[in-house]
Amino acid sequence: MRPWGVLGVLSLALMLLGVDQTVLNVALPEMQDDLGLGAAQLQWVVGAHTLALAAGVLAAGNWGDRRGRRGALIAGLVVCGAASVLGAVAEGPTGVIAARALMGAGAAFMMPATLSILVHVFTDAARQRLAVTIWATVAGVGVLVGPVLGGWLLEHYSWRACFWGNVPLVLLTLLCVPLVVPPCREEEAPAPDPVGLILSSAGLSAVVWSFIQAPARGWTDGVVLAVAAVGLVLLAVMLCWERRAPAPMLPLGLFRHRGYAVAAASLSLLFFALVGSTFLLTFYLQGVRGMTPLGAGRTMLIGGLGVAVGGLISALATRRAEARWVMVAGLSSCAGAFLLLAGTTTGSGAGRIHVFLVLVGVGAGLTGGPATGLIMRAVPQGRAGVGAGVNDAVRSLGSTAGVAVLGSVFNTVYSGRMAGASGGGSGQGSGGGARDHLLSALAEAKLMAASAPVGSTGGGQSRAHRMELARRLVDDAAQAFLAGLRTTAWVSACVCVVGVCLVLLALPREGRKAKAADAVAAPVLTARPGEAG
CATH class of the missing domain: 1.20.1250.20 (MFS general substrate transporter like domains)
Known part of the structure; x- marks a missing residue:
């Protein structure tokens, strides 16, 4: 047993x-x-x-x-x-x-x-x-x-x-x-x-970094492409080394x-x-x-x-x-x-x-x-x-x-x-955070609704408008x-x-x-x- x-x-x-x-x-x-x-x-x-x-x-x-x-x-x-x-x-x-x-x-x-x-x-x-x-x-x-x-x-x-x-x-x-x-x-x-360990670790890290940073920097960004290329080269060198290593x-x-x-x-x-x-x-x-x-x-x-x-x-x-x-x-x-x-x-x-x-x-x-x-x-x-x-x-x-x-x-x-949505990332009242992540958009919509003015007729109309913007941001x-x-x-x-x-x-x-x-x-x-x- x-x-x-x-x-x-x-x-x-x-x-x-x-x-x-x-x-x-x-x-x-x-x-x-x-x-x-x-x-x-x-x-x-x-x-x-x-x-x-x-x-x-x-x-x-x-x-x-x-x-x-x-x-x-x-x-x-x-x-x-x-x-x-x-x-x-x-x-x-x-x-x-x-x-x-x-x-x-x-x-x-x-x-x-x-x-x-x-x-x-x-x-x-x-x-x-x-x-x-x-x-x-x-x-x-x-x-x-x-x-x-x-x-x-x-x-x-x-x-x-x-x-x-x-x-x-x-x-x-x-x-x-x-x-x-x-x-x-x-x-x-x-x-x-140790040589294989260093080459594989550096190569993997470079490739993963480039994929994670690409949406923010752009897929054609020079730094992203350069880091990805370096990572792939390091991984290729690692494979060549592994074939000949004792x-x-x-x-x-x-x-x-x-x-x-x-x-x-x-x-x-x-x-x-x-x-x-x-x-x-x-x-x-x-x-x-x-x-x-x-x-x-x-x-x-x-x-x-x-x-x-x-x-x-x-x-x-x-x-x-x-x-x-x-x-x-x-x-x-x-x-x-x-x-x-x-x-x-x-x-x-x-x-x-x-x-x-x-x-x-x-x-x-x-x-x-x-x-x-x-x-x-x-x-x-x-x-x-x-x-x-x-x-x-x-x-x-x-x-x-x-x-x-x-x-x-x-x-x-x-x-x-979100960049193309009418009530989203490019819409009135919303910032770049809404384009970054869903939770940022939800937090921004909540803040938008909470800060809407109340009291006068004009303020009430402004509040209704901002509440509508918040709702559209959430939906988008x-x-x-x-x-x-x-x-x-x-x-x-x-x-x-x-x-x-x-x-x-x-x-x-x-x-x-x-x-x-x-x-x-x-x-x-x-x-x-x-x-x-």
Whole structure:
């Protein structure tokens, strides 16, 4: 029973990571009011975590293989706890964004450690597949539990409590890990690759910065184009370096395994669509539908339940069906969900969002488990940390790119609609803030209505006029927001369809050759690593 106890502690750590990623989503409106965040800064609050995770997870996985995976998990927990305290006491946007980035760096050590320890503990192939499916399901559920916890904390405290709330979870996990999780490491793991780490981190940061800043500066702005070009060049140099490095951080040879490459690409596409679009749901639920933070969090929890159901179905289906058909069903469910979201209007009822969350949750649950299993089966256990790091990296890269790209597409559509609206960004009485974000437009309309003069007949007419301007500003902002949401939903649906085609056309069938390959790989996958560290 000890392996299942280990899985329980690892699931607690993984749940903490999922909550960390999304607990602030429902707090973004309050944070914008308190700290004066702009649209780009809101994206950085979310994107800094996933960017730091994506940039560091491969190197952190290698570090765990060499120095000890349990030690890597503990180190990540300590960093996340310290970052939570720093975020809670931050006085401005820079401090919050820096704390989020530090939390992402801690997560980079934790995520690959949880998955590689799991593979080390579960040596039986069937139990290992089930454990990996549970791992992927918990990861998805944690992401959607975050908004519920964040909403409850906001109802009783403030956005700072979303940071403070991590501290007891970190302490509880730190107490359990040394007692339950066994030490494991690989004595012959490759040496670190600092050059690859620096090139990938700088390249990713430059590309993400350019996408986030493009709506404000303009897509043809010289600085935006120059930074994007520098980022792409750095990433190209990194790939060339990894091909020739004696101990590459990113083992490109693994991508020659078609099952590995297709599974990694599918996960990246899934998280691109999932995180990029659901990032906007918080503002839709609170800004357009007028929900409280707790109400928005409870609504998002429907998606978490969908992920749990999808993970259970996936665990049962992969016993009888090929992983490719389970993944196709999952990605198709997500595509259908985004098509449903693309039809959202101001008159749409809550049922549309509920169905969307169920479909996208079930789809994510169906896809995540089999894709993660394919990735880990292609990696020798001696490099389980790197394999887990690649799994986490493609998720984080997809998430980061989704927030940056879809957020930028949304901001471009929203700003364009508001600039041309009669009562919006260019209308009388409204300022540039209304063109920046929905919440700025709502706050401006509220101020406009509150400052309308009353008393005399002339004043009454002026008040009626300003009240009408405020109403038109709210309507125009809602219409502009929904136009941006529909556009991002269409893009997300297309991304999921690309994932379906990729799996159908490129993922190898699990026939006799695949079973023979698994039989050859089994001794490698079940070899016990060194017990030090």
